[in-house]
Amino acid sequence: MQIDKIKNDLSRRFRLNSDFVQKELEIGETTFEIFFFNTLVNYETAIEQINYDILRGHKDSYVSRLDFSQEVSSSDQISHEILQGKLILTSKDGVFLFDSLKKTNISRAVSAPESENPLQSAYDAFTEDIDVNMGLIRKKMNSENLTIETRTLGKNTMKKIAIIYVKEVAPAEVIDSIRGKLEENKERDVTTVRNLVRSLGHPRLAITPTYISSELPGEMIQNLLNGRVVILMDQFSFAFAFPAIITDLWSTTLDVNYPYLFQVFLRTVRAIAALLAVTLPGLYVVLNSVNPELLRIQLAITVAKSREGVPYPSLIEMLLVMLLLEMIIEATIRLPKNIGPTITMIGGILLGQAIVQAKLVSNLLIIILVASAIANFALVGYMNTTGIRMYKYIVMLISSFFGIWGLEVAMIWIVLYLSSLKTSGFPYMSFSVKGNMRDE
Incomplete structure (x- = not known):
């Protein structure tokens, strides 16, 4: 009965979306009902992978049972996963999540920077995909002290963000301040940089910028080494470093080259x-x-x-x-x-x-x-x-x-x-x- 309520809730939430797909699918000897957005999911490739894994008996390698002990939280969680480009399968045994292959033409590949001119530095820039951006930072800074915390903000438009810092280098008061403000304003919709800054409790009418923005991974690596906390937002091709200080007027981290x-x-x-x-x-x-x-x-x-x-x-x-x-x-x-x-x-x-x-x-x-x-x-x-x-x-x-x-x-x-x-x-x-x- 709980699964039926979840399916009805998903149908009700997304019934007005023409790209939302709800259909039955036979996989092996089990009948699944699947839910996904065809603008976000590469459906053919995903179904081929599911069939291949099930026939080989590796179901646990690609699905995980979602926790739906509470009706409201489970529906919200599943809706969020669908909006993130995941494929949801339901059967009499439970609700399963498949991290499907996304459409390849939604996010652009890593390219040269457009608005900044790096000198004696790498010519790669952040993209709109937050996972790719986190990978760029992780690749350039191979350290066990590099910490990446992800969370979702917003009520109407949920936005994934990443808080990145280096343990024992970033000041504890800065990390605690950012964590506390984001937790306090976790239901505030964050669709712009100004929304993010307001969620962090920065003044609305400040003339001086309270953050550093850059599309260069190399510059953000130096900011991390200098003790700053970097925040990435999904579908933003810029990273934001906190806190900003007076020397940012005349110094850039790439000067160390x-x-x-x-x-x-x-x-x-x-x-x-x-x-x-x-x-x-x-x-x-x-x-x-x-x-x-x-x-x-x-x-x-x-x-x-x-x-x-x-x-x-x-x-x-x-x-x-x-x-x-x-x-x-x-x-x-x-x-x-x-x-x-x-x-x-x-x-x-x-x-x-x-x-x-x-x-x-x-x-x-x-x-x-x-x-x-x-x-x-x-x-x-x-x-x-x-x-x-x-x-x-x-x-x-x-x-x-x-x-x-x-x-x-x-x-x-x-x-x-x-x-x-x-x-x-x-x-x-x-x-x-x-x-x-x-x-x-």
Whole structure:
């Protein structure tokens, strides 16, 4: 009677799905009723394997009796297995699970990275299949201390995730914080990265990213060795490392592939780039409109001449061109690759030259803006560059009202704000996760 209830419940749950299959099948001397999605299961190959194993008497090698001692939990478990691409067989003896061969055209194979450019590193990238991604990490890090915990989150849309860390390297407080938050929010649907971050208890309105994302297995291996916890999500081709710290602005884990002096030089350049990206727009407004006396007289005259004929204050001038640059950046990212370079040329060359000749902005502003944009994109990670793009507006607006003192106060506020942040129970202003900066 229990089995009949399970079969009726499966039929009721999936009756509106045209790709859901429920049919009877004779295997040997036993009649089974099978349930599966034909869009997820390679049915012909699965049935051939089942018949082959049964005829050879190896039934236990491919099926396992599911625990359905409780009606509700058993139905939920079986429904979850079906949605994961498994084939369910029911008979008078019980309910059996067959881990069928999935459709080969659903998940793409391991390929080269699309959004990141690894230097002196392997050219493989994560795919949408979480099992393949876990295999990539396990293959690159052959260690018994590597721990992989899997669990399922969500109520309406169940999502499989994997928590990966290295025992005795990752801080216990970070592991406990992630485990506790995921257990607390296990029924929250996780369909996006933002859902995952919210499930981990991270602030909703944070300007600074609280995680590191990458599609490179090699980078995630280094993050694991540096004491971070990596989370994989099924059907996501990126991995997410926690916690994020301040040094992630200018350092990447792949820097360890370079000689030590090269590594120090590159990270120094990126740290200077972070400072310039935040301060240059605000400094331009300060030296033009609020505190021009800070410049030497010859330089002040040159700056004033560059704005000759511009009909509005330097703040409006800067905001106009910065917003135009933001639109060009977003258009370049969203458009197809064969159109993106054309938009960049039109926006960067033709429009930039025309707007200067029309006396709408000054030549010096274009120089400052280009320098700030280059410095911004010298940083590590798209999320970090987006955060810096937001910080520079805050600095520029405060500087336009209070001059050089406003610029200093804005920078102090940013430092204090970053000092107050904690990600997964770990201070954001830390310079190392495991306590050894030289290895990170």
